Amino acid sequence: MKKAFKDMLKGIWKENPVLVLLLGTCPTLATTSSAANGLAMGLATTCVLAGSNLVISCIAGIVPKKIRIPVYIVVIATFVSAVDMLMKAYSPPAIYSALGIFIPLIVVNCIVLGRAEAFASKNNPVRSVFDGIGMGLGFSLALTMLGALREFISTGSVFEVKIITCWTTDFLLASAAPGAFVILGVILAAKNHFARRAAIKAGKLYVPPAGLDCHSCQICKLNEKE
Amino acid sequence: MTKLRENESVPVLGAFLGITALVSALVLSPVFMLTRAPIEKMQRETMQKSLKMLNLPLFDNAPDREAKEYISPGNFKVVIMPVRKAGALKAFAVRSVSPDGYAGDVEITAGFDLAGKILAVLVTRQQETPGLGSNVCERKFRKTIFNLFQPRPVGLPPNHILDQFHGKTVPEKESWKVKRDGGSFDFVTGATITSRAVTAAVEQAGKTLRLHMEDFMKGEKK
Structure with a gap:
């Protein structure tokens, strides 16, 4: 149980899917035009992740290796269709119409398939569910943060409540897709900068997370130069 | 296994x-x-x-259940919904879809009285650019930290572009245009396409209603 809890916590911060693993950037950039949209997208993904992780870790032992990816996709698609119908029925219409096509696209979100392949197929159901919830919450956290920042920079409001009331002209770059790239980049840079400073202060060597690590990337052959 | x-x-x-x-x-x-x-x-x-936001007179029927579909003179899909009180025709709610939005369809719903005068215009479906084209379409009271806990004002939230149609009657022949195209309607700079789409949808709604109003008048006491 303690282990399962640890699995959950690591998804929220240490292995945050957006800020550390850099997975699922398409929904991250496309749906975060406001904080509420980001939060709704994050929660929908969390439900899919927890459900698909549970089922996949249960059936992983009997799925033939050759067709495991299509089988996983079918499982994920089932959960996404269910979430889509439930959201259409019970979520506020404004949220559903804003997220629109991005809900079905959770099927091809790398985080969901990535966790199925890398974690759920190798671990027991309980740990897998907690991993799914943790990853989902990490995703929601990152999306809400990015959404709130974009909403604030573009209109001066957060969760549709205007904080700076004299802000009358929208700054459209932040709410459009290019602004999303810029702001996500700034967040990533800031996170790495502070993590590095903390590591140096503690007298440790800073090892960037695998996704952002210069050494694990083979493009500029940094390994060979050293 | x-x-x-x-x-x-x-x-x-x-x-x-x-x-x-x-x-x-x-x-x-x-x-x-x-x-x-x-x-x-x-x-x-x-x-x-x-329907409630369309400034319609009081009604007791379900307008959407009595709806009839038409193709407008400009080939838009138009749905006319009669609004009745105790069986007597009071007004019309008309839904019209313009395919020429910046990002797909723009659907408007407008209230018309029996003389064909526009009571209110509402955009009911759109995917225009948030913060630009969407400003042409949205009727929303802005929440701020100061009025967060105050009750919301009643009535239709204002929108300069949509409000300019109110009280007007769609002409039979000539078409409605935004000022940039030589017409008389205001548009939002940077969202001309959306403004055009909304104007065209309202115009087609009015023209279709002109042509087919008789269909609903049958059996009405004049």
Whole structure:
């Protein structure tokens, strides 16, 4: 149980899917035009992740290796269709119409398939569910943060409540897709900068997370130069 | 079990995939059954909410149940909904879809009185650019930290572009244009396409109503 809890916590911060693993950037950039949209997208993904992780870790032992990816996709698609119908029925219409096509696209979100392949197929159901919830919450956290920042920079409001009331002209770059790239980049840079400073202060060597690590990337052959 | 895991024969793999898909369909069908009624209810509620905002006179029928579909002179899909009180025709709610938005369809719903005068215009479906084209379409009271806990003002939230149609009657022949195209209607700079789409949708709604108003007048005491 303690282990399962640890699995959950690591998804929220240490292995945050957006800020550390850099997975699922398409929904991250496309749906975060406001904080509420980001939060709704994050929660929908969390439900899919927890459900698909549970089922996949249960059936992983009997799925033939050759067709495991299509089988996983079918499982994920089932959960996404269910979430889509439930959201259409019970979520506020404004949220559903804003997220629109991005809900079905959770099927091809790398985080969901990535966790199925890398974690759920190798671990027991309980740990897998907690991993799914943790990853989902990490995703929601990152999306809400990015959404709130974009909403604030573009209109001066957060969760549709205007904080700076004299802000009358929208700054459209932040709410459009290019602004999303810029702001996500700034967040990533800031996170790495502070993590590095903390590591140096503690007298440790800073090892960037695998996704952002210069050494694990083979493009500029940094390994060979050293 | 390990046998199945290492299995590579095509029929077995095919059967496995088929069974997976079948199970998935079996799981999804009850979810579909369960959510069908709430989805319809949600759509009806959204519909009724928009009808309430159209400044229509009091009515007691379900306008969307008596709706009739037409193709307008400009080839737009137009739905005319008669608004009745105690069986007597009071006004019309007209839905019109312009395909020429910046990002797909722009659907407007407008209230018309029996003389064809526009009571209110509402954009009911759009995917225009947030913060630019969407400003042409949205009627929303802005929440701020100062009025967060105050009750919301009643009535139709203002929108300069949509409000300019109110009280006007769509002409029979000439078409409505925004100022940039030599017409008389204001538009939002940077969102001309959206402004044009909204103007055209309102115009087509009015023209279709002119042509087909008689269909609803039958059996009415004059």
